[in-house]
Every structure is written in structure tokens, then in C-alpha cells.
Amino acid sequence: xxxxxxxxxxxxxxxxxxxxxxxxxxxxxxxxxxxxxxxxxxxxxxxxxxxxxxxxxxxxxxxxxxxxxxxxxxxxxxxxxxxxxxxxxxxxxxxxxxxxxxxxxxxxxxxxxxxxxxxxxxxxxxxxxxxxxxxxxxxxxxxxxxxxxxxxxxxxxxxxxxxxxxxxxxxxxxxxxxxxxxxxxxxxxxxxxxxxxxxxxxxxxxxxxxxxxxxxxxxxxxxxxxxxxxxxxxxxxxxxxxxxxxxxxxxxxxxxxxxxxxxxxxxxxxxxxxxxxxxxxxxxxxxxxxxxxxxxxxxxxxxxxxxxxxxxxxxxxxxxxxxxxxxxxxxxxxxxxxxxxxxxxxxxxxxxxxxxxxxxxxxxxxxxxxxxxxxxxxxxxxxxxxxxxxxxxxxxxxxxxxxxxxxxxxxxxxxxxxxxxxxxxxxxxxxxxxxxxxxxxxxxxxxxxxxxxxxxxxxxxxxxxxxxxxxxxxxxxxxxxxxxxxxxxxxxxxxxxxxxxxxxxxxxxxxxxxxxxxxxxxxxxxxxxxxxxxxxxxxxxxxxxxxxxxxxxxxxxxxxxxxxxxxxxxxxxxxxxxxxxxxxxxxxxxxxxxxxxxxxxxxxxxxxxxxxxxxxxxxxxxxxxxxxxxxxxxxxxxxxxxxxxxxxxxxxxxxxxxxxxxxxxxxxxxxxxxxxxxxxxxxxxxxxxxxxxxxxxxxxxxxxxxxxxxxxxxxxxxxxxxxxxxxxxxxxxxxxxxxxxxxxxxxxxxxxxxxxxxxxxxxxxxxxxxxxxxxxxxxxxxxxxxxxxxxxxxxxxxxxxxxxxxxxxxxxxxxxxxxxxxxxxxxxxxxxxxxxxxxxxxxxxx
Amino acid sequence: xxxxxxxxxxxxxxxxxxxxxxxxxxxxxxxxxxxxxxxxxxxxxxxxxxxxxxxxxxxxxxxxxxxxxxxxxxxxxxxxxxxxxxxxxxxxxxxxxxxxxxx
Numbered sequence: 049x050x051x052x053x054x055x056x057x058x059x060x061x062x063x064x065x066x067x068x069x070x071x072x073x074x075x076x077x078x079x080x081x082x083x084x085x086x087x088x089x090x091x092x093x094x095x096x097x098x099x100x101x102x103x104x105x106x107x108x109x110x111x112x113x114x115x116x117x118x119x120x121x122x123x124x125x126x127x128x129x130x131x132x133x134x135x136x137x138x139x140x141x142x143x144x145x146x147x148x149x150x151x152x153x154x155x156x157x158x159x160x161x162x163x164x165x166x167x168x169x170x171x172x173x174x175x176x177x178x179x180x181x182x183x184x185x186x187x188x189x190x191x192x193x194x195x196x197x198x199x200x201x202x203x204x205x206x207x208x209x210x211x212x213x214x215x216x217x218x219x220x221x222x223x224x225x226x227x228x229x230x231x232x233x234x235x236x237x238x239x240x241x242x243x244x245x246x247x248x249x250x251x252x253x254x255x256x257x258x259x260x261x262x263x264x265x266x267x268x269x270x271x272x273x274x275x276x277x278x279x280x281x282x283x284x285x286x287x288x289x290x291x292x293x294x295x296x297x298x299x300x301x302x303x304x305x306x307x308x309x310x311x312x313x314x315x316x317x318x319x320x321x322x323x324x325x326x327x328x329x330x331x332x333x334x335x336x337x338x339x340x341x342x343x344x345x346x347x348x349x350x351x352x353x354x355x356x357x358x359x360x361x362x363x364x365x366x367x368x369x370x371x372x373x374x375x376x377x378x379x380x381x382x383x384x385x386x387x388x389x390x391x392x393x394x395x396x397x398x399x400x401x402x403x404x405x406x407x408x409x410x411x412x413x414x415x416x417x418x419x420x421x422x423x424x425x426x427x428x429x430x431x432x433x434x435x436x437x438x439x440x441x442x443x444x445x446x447x448x449x450x451x452x453x454x455x456x457x458x459x460x461x462x463x464x465x466x467x468x469x470x471x472x473x474x475x476x477x478x479x480x481x482x483x484x485x486x487x488x489x490x491x492x493x494x495x496x497x498x499x500x501x502x503x504x505x506x507x508x509x510x511x512x513x514x515x516x517x518x519x520x521x522x523x524x525x526x527x528x529x530x531x532x533x534x535x536x537x538x539x540x541x542x543x544x545x546x547x548x549x550x551x552x553x554x555x556x557x558x559x560x561x562x563x564x565x566x567x568x569x570x571x572x573x574x575x576x577x578x579x580x581x582x583x584x585x586x587x588x589x590x591x592x593x594x595x596x597x598x599x600x601x602x603x604x605x606x607x608x609x610x611x612x613x614x615x616x617x618x619x620x621x622x623x624x625x626x627x628x629x630x631x632x633x634x635x636x637x638x639x640x641x642x643x644x645x646x647x648x649x650x651x652x653x654x655x656x657x658x659x660x661x662x663x664x665x666x667x668x669x670x671x672x673x674x675x676x677x678x679x680x681x682x683x684x685x686x687x688x689x690x691x692x693x694x695x696x697x698x699x700x701x702x703x704x705x706x707x708x709x710x711x712x713x714x715x716x717x718x719x720x721x722x723x724x725x726x727x728x729x730x731x732x733x734x735x736x737x738x739x740x741x742x743x744x745x746x747x748x749x750x751x752x753x754x755x756x757x758x759x760x761x762x763x764x765x766x767x768x769x770x771x772x773x774x775x776x777x778x779x780x781x782x783x784x785x786x787x788x789x790x791x792x793x794x795x796x797x798x799x800x801x802x803x804x805x806x807x808x809x810x811x812x813x814x815x816x817x818x819x820x821x822x823x824x825x826x827x828x829x830x831x832x833x834x835x836x837x838x839x840x841x842x843x844x845x846x847x848x849x850x851x852x853x854x855x856x857x858x859x860x861x862x863x864x865x866x867x868x869x870x871x872x873x874x875x876x877x878x879x880x881x882x883x884x885x886x887x888x889x890x891x892x893x894x
Numbered sequence: 895x896x897x898x899x900x901x902x903x904x905x906x907x908x909x910x911x912x913x914x915x916x917x918x919x920x921x922x923x924x925x926x927x928x929x930x931x932x933x934x935x936x937x938x939x940x941x942x943x944x945x946x947x948x949x950x951x952x953x954x955x956x957x958x959x960x961x962x963x964x965x966x967x968x969x970x971x972x973x974x975x976x977x978x979x980x981x982x983x984x985x986x987x988x989x990x991x992x993x994x995x996x997x
Contacts, residue, residue: 109962634927
């Protein structure tokens, strides 16, 4: 025997499914759109069937093919004639379609043979049996029924303090989107029993929205436009104001939601009525809604009182009033219920999911006999089916499906061809895009079918094709994954061979780095705008420059290892006013089909635009930037050689020294070059620097990368330890640490020494920040500062005074203040460390 | 994340209002910039106005104005489509709220 565990709220308006797991009830979300609720609507569109929200869109426009509210007809002999399929369907069939759709919310690995399905308190035996039948038609071997108010009580008893003393009477007030029910429940030690109930099938949250339209929006429109009969015209199906009607429906619902949180709001929209444009500005307060909602809420309270009176009960006899249904979120409902009934309200759990949650709790205590063998539908040799959890029935394929499509596309949609052989008659398929933005619905399978799959630009679009047999069970062996990459690949076989990057400043490390603009394999043409800040102030008329350097190569490598393909220099002489550090710069980069690069730079502060078009056959070299690149490479090589010496890596040291010697051969020539030099010398030198930089990146090969990574991971543990012991900014430090961790995959995969070294520097910075956030470390540093001589400070008097204040803060245990003072002292200490790259100019782009 | 959605929706609404007033052009660069900032944070915002509408578009919540037709078009967007991109994964975060009419 196995526990049922699954609970289903099969509602008139919306349905949900939940599962009891480890003491909790989990409500499943729709894999398409990720909502917990499924609209209880079925639409028979030409050749396909839609279930849920999408079906609801067609409810009023296509009533002969779209059906909702069929729960009210359960247990009757009512049949709906569907024009599109030329067949009759029953409420039981429609309910079973909803149940089958809910089953799809549950991952296929979870066996689902039995479920608890909730029914209204008012359901008679015929209606209950009809629900049972719908469950069986949906493929449930065993179905258990549970009354909705009892399910709601169970949810509250299990998840709130109500469970402490449940005995006595409870009232369940269920105000949904379109229906209202109130039930009196009696709890004893042994059972929960519905004693009485009342309801109105045409009263719910939508009526509150209509009240806002009728009492606030429509009068405001009439006041402003003077249109006669506007109210009547607004509601005419296919009428001239129909578009506006849907707009105001949306605004009314939004205002209702907003006024649940705040005391006033404004409904603001523009519309053209009878050829004239209007702007509407309609202030609404929560108080306005108090009056408007009062009659509707009073109607529900009258039904509640009727139940109380019939059972000769007063407010004192009721434990609590349990609120169920999304519309009980509305504050006026809660306020008026509390004021008019005098009963304690309980809205401790989500009223939208309470019934499903209660059903799942109930299901945990119900048992069924699971199927022993895998069910088969056809004769013939048994195909081997493995990997299914116990109890999952596998539908077997007697049909073959072939699909063909382009795996890459430049278009906004791509055609998919499905070819079927075998017994495809009465089978259905469904294609869902993984992000939830596309769903074909259940579509009839034919010998040949085509579907147009919409693609999100610039990324891999993943779809899944599911196939279902006559009874709606999925044939898992026919499931196909479809991946179509939009705009990333050139179908003519000419993808971008390298990343296209821009060189930007890395001020923390006093160097530059690459930022990718177009990734390798991107399909041309491409256009992108980058928004950055100016990283240094450039005075009007000065010789300072901003350099927009576009580079082709590997995004993970250092700029000097790659090929510069375009460069714009903007110097102070071209500026109309000073360009202040931090002001915005917009850089538009375009690469056309023929790989011609166009760059447009807009300086927001001076409102100036600079444009340039480069052919990739011409190199553009900025001499001052080249000199800076030389200096950076020389610095890094020097640092690496010292490290090799310290670690006794003799072989690598010899190689690195040889590279350094080669680099020095161009030093003199480079630093003699003038900015306007017309000779080929700069190209020769640039080429050499690039080659040495690339050699340096490869130095030591995988062995050196492995050694650096080992060093990185050891350092990482040390940093984590210090962060855990930090007394200040711990959350911020952890965030930084996590950010670094998240980039691990990409920098490890880069297999590039300079990238790994850059990350190690970041890790080291974080280590120092964490130490600076640890009181014990700050005290040690402070004690050391106190031993410093006059000469070791930039301003000894200032240092003396801050040391005094720090001493006092420390004595009085005012640690944040103490920390600030220690930082101030450190800034007054003379240090050689900050002088190394003080002349760093960079590109001027942050 | 909820605050980001709120800000995106407000920006979208302001942009729509400016369009209706014929003043959007002057602010186009600013809006592009703002939406680019959100895109860097992984929020992809799409305005489906004027796009074809079909019953398989689960990226929109549509109200259908006028009569049904096999060729429908989105004529008004009250809320945009918002996707969340996290590395290679894309997830629909907000469905557009649209009005659809036959073309």
C-alpha cells in the first residue's frame, strides 16, 4: 500500500494540485508560465485543444468551442456541442481534461496513480460520482473525494496554531474569482463534518472589479467626455468601446490590488473616443472602495448569517472564521467581516491554495494499492522500458515520429516539420518552449504537420515535443528536445572566428581588461550599444584622451595579446566643455555582413558624437596606449619572474627572462616614437608586443595554470575563514565572495594564466577587505601604527590626533568608530605600494 | 526582483504615455539606456505591440477585442513581456497584458 499524497482543488474558476511531502504540502506550478493556478477552461481551437489561461481568453468570443464553469453542470445530463470537432462533450470529460492538465504540472518521475479531489459542500451523490468518474477518466486508479471547506480547515489546522484546539464550530468563508461559498464545519476529536452551507455561484472578485468600473471609472469618463449612453455602449459585445472595456477591466483590477497595500492611487490612461483623444486621471482612495464594495460584501455576510441563524449559533459559538479564495485578500472584505460578524478571522495561510493544501494533507493519510506491472495498451512483443519509478504506467509507442528543423536561425520564428508513421490516429502532440513563452496546446497528430516556433532573439531557444496517446498519457519514448539558436550562428558557415571586445579600464588593478561585445560564432550583422562611465576627468583643450579600442581575439586574455581592429581617440582639444569623471559615454558598435566595423561614440555631458568606420584590413594603433601596454607587460613579466625565482621554478624563469629580453629589444624604439609617426615601425613593435604577450599567456602551459589554480583554491579557503570571522559588512563580503565563486567556471575554462592571476588579485583584495572588517585585526594594526615614527606619516600631527580619537573609541568599545579612525590613520601612512602605477592612464572608459 | 519588475513596468508605462503624447522621441536614448541597464542585470523586456498573435503565445495574457479571425494582431500592450536570463537559462518572468484585434 502506498500513501496517495496528491490533492487536487478542482475549482469552478481555477484548479490547483499539491503534494504532501516530508510534513509539508507543496503546490505545483504550471511548467508553462509558472503559475500555481490553472484556469478551469477548455478551448477546442481548430486542430488543437487549449487548457487553462489561454483557453479563457477565447471564452466570450468563441462560446461554441470554449467551455468554463462546467463544474456547475457535473452530475447532469448536459452536453456541450463543440463546433470545431463536431462532437458533444460532457462536463465529466471537460473536468477530466483539467485533471490531466494538472497532472502535467507534476514532474514525470513522480508516480501518480491516485489523488484526493475536492468537491463543493453542496455536491449531491450524482455530482460526487461524476467527479469520481472524471478522476478515473484522467487516469487515476483510485480517487478519494473531500469537501472543500473540510480541506480548507485541514490546511489551517495543520499549518497554523488553530490545530492546538480545533474542537467546536468553524466557518469557512470562500470568496473566489467568480463564486462564493460559506460552510459551517464541526470539528471533534474524531472528525471534521460539514453541518451546513450556503453559496452564490455568481458572486466573486470579478464583481468587485465591475463595481470599480461602474462607480468610479465610468462616471469619470462621462464627466470628462460628455458621451451619452457611454455605460451601455461600453458593455456592447463587439461595440465601439470594446477595446477600452478590456483596458478599464485591467486598470480596475490593478487599482484593487494596489489599494490593498496603499491608501490611495490614480487610474491613469489615454484613449480615443469618438475620434477625440483624452487623457484620464482618476484618483481613487481605499475609502472610496469601502463604500463601493460594501453592498457586495454585505451580500456574502447575509448568507453567512443565514447559516448561523439556521443552526442557532452566535459569534461566540464559532472558533474562527477561516478565509479562503483569492478575493479574501481585499482589505474591505476582512474589515467588514471582522466588524459585522464579531468572529476572529484566520487568514494565516495563502487563501488561494488552502483547499489544495488541505487536500494534500488529507491525501497523506489515504492509501492505495499501486500497479504491480507496467501497463501496456497494445499486443505484440514487449518493448524494454527501464528507468521508471515504481508505479508509473508507461504508454508505449506504436508510432514513429521524425522531426526536421534548422538548428540555427536568423529569423524570428523557425519552421518545424513533423512526419509520422504508424498508428498516429487520435494521438496528440504538444510543443512547449522551455522558458514558458510558447505552448502549442494539445494538437492532433497527422502524417505531416508543420509548426512555426517563435524564437527569442540572440539565444538558444529550447523546446520539448511531447506525444500523448488516445487516453492522454504521455508516450515518453517519443519525447524530443529541440534546440534552435537564434542569431548566434551563421548558417552560411561564416561565424565570427573570434570574440570582438572593447578595452576598458580596470582601475582597481591599475590595468585594462577586455569586455566582450560580440561573442565568437555570433551571426553578422550585429549592433550593440554599450553604456559606460568616463573613468577620468578630461579638461577641454588638454592632451588627455579617451581611447575606444576595439579588439579581436579571446575575451579571456589580456588586451595586449589580441589584435586591435579599430580605435577612436577623443582628446581634450575636441571637447566643447570639460568631461568630468563619472559622466556617461554611449558607444555604439556595429559590424556589418562584410565585417566592416562602425563605431559611434556619444558623450552625454558634452552632447557630442564621434563616428568612425574601419575596414578590418587596416590596423589602427595608438602609440601612447601601446607604450602603456608595453609597461604593463613589462611589470607583469617582472612580477612573474620574481615569483618563479621564489618558487625555484628554474625552467619557467629562464623562459620568462628570455621573453623579457625580447621585449626590451623594442623598448628604446617604442619610447622614441612620436604620436604622429607615419612609418611602419609602430606596426612592427605592436606585432612583437602582441606575440610576446601571447607567449607569456602560454608560459608554463597547463602545469602553471594547475599550480595557480591550486594556489587560488587554498587562498579561497583562507578568505572564507576570514570573512566568517568578520565583524563588519559580513553580508557584503559574502556577496563579493559568491560573485567570485560564480565566475570560477568561466575563468578556469579560460585556461589563461593572466585571467587566473587577475582573479587571484581580486581574491587578495577581498582578503584585505575582510581583514579590515575584523576588529581583532584592526587592533593589531592600530597597535603597530602607534609605534610608527614621525617620518613614517605624511602628516604626523593629523595622525597623532586621529590615534588619540581611535584610542578613546577603542576604550569605550565603539568599534565602528574605531574602525573608521584606523582607516584614516592608514591613509596618513607613507606607502610605496600606491606609487607603482600612479601614472596609469588607461582608456578613460570605466 | 519584485522591485525591478515594478520599475520596469513603470518605465514602460511612462514610455507608452510619452508615445501617445508624441514626445517619446526626445527620451528614446534615455529609455534605451535604462532598459539596457536592466538587460545587464538579466531582465529582457519586450514590447509585443504590432506582433502577430496566436493562441500558442503563452508570453501574453490577451483580451480579444472585436471578432475572432485566423490573423490576429496585438494592438495595445498594457504590460510588457519580461524574461529573466541567468547564464544560458531563460525564464518567462512576466506575461504581457495585451489587447488583440483582427488584422
